[in-house]
Amino acid sequence: MEWAVPFAVMLPLVLLVLVVAGGRRGTVDRQAQKLAAVERKLDLIMAHLGIREPEPDVPGAVLQELLAGRKIQAIKEYRDATGVGLKEAKDAVEFLARQRGLG
Incomplete structure (x- = not known):
């Protein structure tokens, strides 16, 4: 009790x-x-x-990684080049991929 x-x-x-x-x-x-x-x-x-929507300025290394199919590495490169946070970098890389038809 x-x-x-x-x-x-x-x-x-x-x-x-x-x-x-x-x-x-x-x-x-x-x-x-x-x-x-x-x-x-x-x-x-x-x-x-x-x-x-305007295309973001993208460093060459980001585009190379994206074209090679390494999206996570492209996001890391974008963050290193721009200093933005993970969400912003992911959104920018995914937008670039959609624009280029890279899915």
Whole structure:
């Protein structure tokens, strides 16, 4: 019976944490869905107006790695050359790959 008191105190706290965490995850998911919808609409508008996203300045080593099929190495080279973070480098290299039809 000694365990009943700590259990009775901890159970509501654990449930509260679970409810709060679940609510935040739902908010993040909704925000991500809204952002994706805005990006799709913007892509459609740009395509309709004939506006192309400018090609990033790419160091030769990045393009060589990408052409050789070494995407991770290309991302590393891009980061070394530009000093950007991993996400920015990944996005830039993937954009370059799409532009060149390298998938």
